[in-house]
Amino acid sequence: MSELRQIAAVCVVGIGTLRDRYVPALVIVIGMACVVGVLTSMLSVTAGLTRAYLRAEDAARAIVWAEGADFDQSRSLKPDVIGTILDAPGIAREADGVPLADPEFMMWLPPVEGFAAGSLQLRGIGPAGLALRPAFRIVAGHMFGAGMRELAVGVGAARKFGLHVGSEVRLRDGKWPIVGVFSCGADIIESYLVGDALTVMAARRSPGFAQVIVQLVDTQAYPGFQKWLMENPAIDVSVERKTDYDLRVVGADTSFFTRMAYIIGVMMALGSLFGVVKIMYGAVRARTREIGTLRAIGFGSTPLALSVLLEAALLGAVGAVVGAAIAWLIFDGRQMWVWGAFKLRVSPHLWVLGLAWAIITSLLGGLFPALRAGRLPPSEALRAE
Amino acid sequence: MPVVWSALWRNRAESVLTLLALSVAFALFSVMIAINAAYEQAIYDTRIDRLIVTCAFDCGTIPLGYREQLARLGGVSAVGGELWVGGGKDPDEHHLTTVTFMDEGMRSAWPELPMTRADWRALDISPTGIFLTRTAAARRNARIGDTMTMNAGPGSGTDGSGTWFFTVLGFIADPTGWGQQWSPNMIVGNLRYFQNSGNPDERDLVNFLRVAVDRPEHARAVCREIEAWFTNATPALSCVPARENVEELMDANINMRQISLGIGAAGLFMILFLCANGTAESVRERLSEFGILQAIGFGNGRIAWLVILEAAAPTILAALIGSAVAPGVGMFLSHLAIKGVINIPAVRASPVALGWALAAALLIALLSAVAPLYRLLRTDVAAMIARR
Numbered sequence: 058m059s060e061l062r063q064i065a066a067v068c069v070v071g072i073g074t075l076r077d078r079y080v081p082a083l084v085i086v087i088g089m090a091c092v093v094g095v096l097t098s099m100l101s102v103t104a105g106l107t108r109a110y111l112r113a114e115d116a117a118r119a120i121v122w123a124e125g126a127d128f129d130q131s132r133s134l135k136p137d138v139i140g141t142i143l144d145a146p147g148i149a150r151e152a153d154g155v156p157l158a159d160p161e162f163m164m165w166l167p168p169v170e171g172f173a174a175g176s177l178q179l180r181g182i183g184p185a186g187l188a189l190r191p192a193f194r195i196v197a198g199h200m201f202g203a204g205m206r207e208l209a210v211g212v213g214a215a216r217k218f219g220l221h222v223g224s225e226v227r228l229r230d231g232k233w234p235i236v237g238v239f240s241c242g243a244d245i246i247e248s249y250l251v252g253d254a255l256t257v258m259a260a261r262r263s264p265g266f267a268q269v270i271v272q273l274v275d276t277q278a279y280p281g282f283q284k285w286l287m288e289n290p291a292i293d294v295s296v297e298r299k300t301d302y303d304l305r306v307v308g309a310d311t312s313f314f315t316r317m318a319y320i321i322g323v324m325m326a327l328g329s330l331f332g333v334v335k336i337m338y339g340a341v342r343a344r345t346r347e348i349g350t351l352r353a354i355g356f357g358s359t360p361l362a363l364s365v366l367l368e369a370a371l372l373g374a375v376g377a378v379v380g381a382a383i384a385w386l387i388f389d390g391r392q393m394w395v396w397g398a399f400k401l402r403v404s405p406h407l408w409v410l411g412l413a414w415a416i417i418t419s420l421l422g423g424l425f426p427a428l429r430a431g432r433l434p435p436s437e438a439l440r441a442e
Numbered sequence: 443m444p445v446v447w448s449a450l451w452r453n454r455a456e457s458v459l460t461l462l463a464l465s466v467a468f469a470l471f472s473v474m475i476a477i478n479a480a481y482e483q484a485i486y487d488t489r490i491d492r493l494i495v496t497c498a499f500d501c502g503t504i505p506l507g508y509r510e511q512l513a514r515l516g517g518v519s520a521v522g523g524e525l526w527v528g529g530g531k532d533p534d535e536h537h538l539t540t541v542t543f544m545d546e547g548m549r550s551a552w553p554e555l556p557m558t559r560a561d562w563r564a565l566d567i568s569p570t571g572i573f574l575t576r577t578a579a580a581r582r583n584a585r586i587g588d589t590m591t592m593n594a595g596p597g598s599g600t601d602g603s604g605t606w607f608f609t610v611l612g613f614i615a616d617p618t619g620w621g622q623q624w625s626p627n628m629i630v631g632n633l634r635y636f637q638n639s640g641n642p643d644e645r646d647l648v649n650f651l652r653v654a655v656d657r658p659e660h661a662r663a664v665c666r667e668i669e670a671w672f673t674n675a676t677p678a679l680s681c682v683p684a685r686e687n688v689e690e691l692m693d694a695n696i697n698m699r700q701i702s703l704g705i706g707a708a709g710l711f712m713i714l715f716l717c718a719n720g721t722a723e724s725v726r727e728r729l730s731e732f733g734i735l736q737a738i739g740f741g742n743g744r745i746a747w748l749v750i751l752e753a754a755a756p757t758i759l760a761a762l763i764g765s766a767v768a769p770g771v772g773m774f775l776s777h778l779a780i781k782g783v784i785n786i787p788a789v790r791a792s793p794v795a796l797g798w799a800l801a802a803a804l805l806i807a808l809l810s811a812v813a814p815l816y817r818l819l820r821t822d823v824a825a826m827i828a829r830r
Contacts, residue, residue: 080722084715091712095705102696164500167680176694229499229678261500314696317775321470321705324771325712328466332716335459339723395696 063360064367067351071344071364072371078343081336082372088329089376089419090383093411095325097384099318100410101401102393103311109245109399110303114191117149117276118299121286122268132162132265138292142269145285147278151188157272159185161254164261167227176396177218177226179208180246181254181266189270192242198222199237203253206230206260209237211247213398226250230260248397270299310395326418333422337369341430348430349438362431366423373419374412381411445735446751449724460720461756461763467713468757468764468799473771474706475795480772481692481699488685490658492552493665495651498672498680503647506633508672508679509547512653515667517660522548523633523648527594527606527640539592541572541608543633551652556615557630564611569635571611577626579613586610600639653681710802718810721753725814732818733826742819749815754807761803765796 075082121142123133139160149157159182166177184203187193201207210220215238225232233252241247258264273279283296297305341348348361385403393401450457495512497504503525512521528540548555549562557565557573565571574584584590588610598604608631616626637645655664665681672679682690692699725732732745740748769791818826 081719084719087715088712091708095708099701099705166500167498176690227498229501263501320771320775324466324470325709328463328470328709328712331459331463331466332713335456335463335716336719338456338459394694396694 060357060360063356064363067356067360067364068367070347070351071368074344074347075368078340081339085329085333085336085369085372085419086376086379088332089373089415090380092322092325092329092418093377093380093415094384095380096318096322096414097381097403097407097411098388098401099321100315100407101384101388101403102395103307103315103318104402104404104407105393105399106307106311106395107304108402108404109243109397110307111300112242112244115299115303117273117278118189119271119273119279119282119296120268120299120302121271121294121296124293124295131267132263134160134266134268134294136160136264136266138294139266139269141289141292142271142286142294145271145282147273147282147285149272149274151185155185157185157188158269159183159189160266160269161186162258162265162267163249164257166250177214177250178248179226179228179250179252179257181257182251183254186251186254186270189272190241190244190246192244193239193246194241195237195239197238198235200239201236201252204256205253206233206256207236208233208250208252209239210235210250211398212238212240213247213392213394214249216392217248217394217398220250228257228260229262233260243400245397245399248394248399322414326414330418330422333369333373333419334425337365337423337426338429340368341365341426341433344430345433345438348433349435352433352435353439358431361433362427365427365430366420369419369423369426370416373415373422377412377415380415381408384411443751445748446755449728449748449752450755452724452728456720457756460716461760463716464713464756464760465763465767467709468761468803469767469771470709470764471706471802472761472765472768472795472799473775474702474709475798476768476772476792477702477775478699478706479792479794481702485685485688485692487554488688489554490661490683490685491655492554492684493653493655493661493668493681494684494687495653495668495679495681496649498669498678501677503644503649504651504677504679506545506646506648508675509545509651511671512651512668515664515671517655517657517664517667518653519656520547520550520654522546522551522652524548524650524652525633525636525648527592527598527631527636539629541592541606541629541631543631543636545633545648548652551654553654554617555630556617561612561614565630565632568609568611569632569638570607570609571632572608573612573614573630574610575614575616575626575628577616578629579610581627584610584613586612598641598644600642606639710806714806714809717753717757717806718813720756721749721810722814722817724752725749725818729818729821729826730828733823733828736823737827745818746811746815749818750807750811753810754804757803757807757810758800761796761799765791765799768795 121134123131123135123138142160143156143158151157161183162181164179164181166179195209196212198209201209208226210224215221220226220235222235222238224235226235227233235250239247239251254266258266271282273282279298286292286294286296351361352358381403385408388401389403391401393399495504495508506523509521509523512518523545525543526540527543546562546566549557561573565573572590574582578584582590590608590610592606592608594604594606599606608629614630617628633648653664653668655661661683665683668679668681732748735748736745772791
């Protein structure tokens with residue numbers, strides 16, 4: 058019998074006896090389910106935030122801000138430099154020739170009862186801001202008017218702060234009504250209020266934008282666009298691809314949490330690894346006579362060792378699927394707030410990561426028991442009780 | 443005990459593996475409990491009778507002149523001003539160097555800042571002096587008398603250069619608290635230096651006014667009065683009691699308090715079945731031994747104690763090992779957090795965490811013993827001796 062057929066046959070025999078050893082097998086499955094469940098649940102925060110910030114259309118977008126002021130609340134980009142920025146080559150244009158670029162800014166509103174200062178934010182956007190966000194839809198009321206003291210609230214902020222059409226928020230020059238509620242394909246902007254940038258800026262009594270979001274004609278246009286702006290002596294700005302900028306923002310928000318998820322994942326995997334070693338040693342002990350018989354009828358030590366490894370990997374994989382499924386059922390799509398509303402996401406990438414995590418842990422755990430199974434002398438194994 | 447010991451030592455390799463798995467899980471559990479406790483402590487450390495006053499409408503700074511007006515309000519016992527000036531990167535390249543300039547009022551308005559009377563006096567007579575927290579000093583390898591420079595950008599100083607020179611006067615303990623309390627990586631400077639040498643347009647501005655109130659129960663009322671008093675001022679003020687501010691900030695961020703408990707519970711659940719399986723296997727293999735013990739007069743109670751002790755010995759030992767390891771892991775996590783953008787409060791070993799770990803160990807042992815005991819107590823002595 059070829060080695061491959063021996064491996065297949067021994068695996069079938071081993072898996073067939075799992076029914077008799079279902080309790081220890083269940084221990085591995087539950088252990089791995091816990092490891093993968095915790096890991097994927099924690100990483101679903103990062104995956105959710107990344108999806109809230111990163112949009113497919115961002116690949117051909119750039120973001121421009123005043124040198125040294127790369128934060129949304131800055132007001133360092135003075136209105137007089139905007140025209141120069143819009144003259145840069147490579148900017149896509151609307152049918153009427155208007156550049157597809159929007160100078161925007163963010164501002165914090167006074168604390169809402171029960172929420173930290175800075176929780177409720179207002180984004181000032183211009184006409185191109187809507188063109189840059191094709192998923193933007195008014196779901197209640199109507200859109201704020203240009204030049205009007207009106208605001209629209211994103212569905213995330215509306216839910217979090219209990220705001221609705223007819224609510225009012227305080228700005229520096231008095232109360233502004235909310236005239237509409239919008240959604241934007243789960244974009245992070247759903248966590249904010251939006252208003253006409255120039256009108257809000259006048260009310261804020263502090264001219265200046267934080268950044269200009271630019272739609273480029275294509276992804277290849279970026280180097281020329283960046284070079285033109287960086288080498289222009291009339292302005293002092295920084296430029297970055299929007300995807301890079303967003304990844305940096307998400308990374309800043311989640312870097313510690315992501316690292317912590319992996320550290321906890323490693324710790325739990327280590328605990329689970331010891332458990333797998335113990336259980337698989339027990340499995341080899343329970344199958345000693347069976348192993349002896351197989352060796353006596355001509356099976357090699359490699360197929361026997363591999364069958365133990367494969368059994369461990371199979372149990373780990375089942376545990377990973379169970380853990381990821383539980384995490385998906387509980388957390389996927391659940392609304393969360395980390396300075397902005399987003400939905401937790403147990404992505405396919407996390408399923409694969411969890412599966413790999415569990416299989417590697419199980420294989421490591423099964424290694425020594427597998428070696429023991431392969432090295433069992435048939436005569437001794439056959440005498441086992 | 444000899445019976446329990448011999449049972450545990452019967453299969454040394456498996457017992458050690460079980461102990462290792464349990465120890466790792468308890469280390470994780472203890473770290474999570476310690477993180478949770480650190481957040482609770484951070485809230486507790488933040489006094490109710492302290493208020494944080496900021497600009498209401500995103501204007502960043504408020505006039506220092508408001509200080510005197512606030513001090514005259516009923517219930518206010520002290521007011522201090524605080525201004526942050528940042529520039530350049532820390533040696534670790536992760537943080538901007540920020541000097542927190544404080545006025546003399548801060549000494550009474552926020553006495554929790556770990557600066558002694560002598561420190562305040564030294565800062566008062568040496569406007570260019572700074573005090574560094576132990577963390578900030580270690581990060582920069584600073585020594586007393588060193589000159590530290592910070593480039594806060596063109597135009598931040600009177601001479602237009604933007605370069606600020608400081609003399610290290612001494613070191614202070616890392617302050618407790620979290621959020622808009624003090625950062626462990628903090629540099630305290632004298633506001634007078636900025637007032638004398640800063641850009642004339644920004645000299646008399648501060649980011650925060652910190653207010654002490656005479657009685658904790660007055661905090662909210664005083665805050666409301668401050669907001670009402672300054673509602674038509676330019677800029678208007680916003681006020682929040684410091685403890686509420688910390689609680690709100692914790693909820694606005696990733697809620698580590700809730701998450702830590704969930705992770706700790708998952709870790710324990712992971713080992714519950716391992717422990718239960720180990721106990722069940724041990725009892726099954728020693729069925730005849732239990733039969734003989736019953737035959738020579740061991741009652742059900744003593745048999746139950748034997749099984750529970752056998753399950754409890756490794757879990758309690760693992761809880762102790764895990765609790766001993768946990769502070770190290772916690773310190774590593776705190777270190778990671780400080781290097782990142784999110785700060786978590788300092789994670790320390792605590793009797794509370796040890797107590798929870800021991801309680802969890804006992805609970806796991808009891809749950810693990812239930813099924814084997816049920817089987818033992820339902821089997822008659824003859825069947826046990828015959829291993830049926």
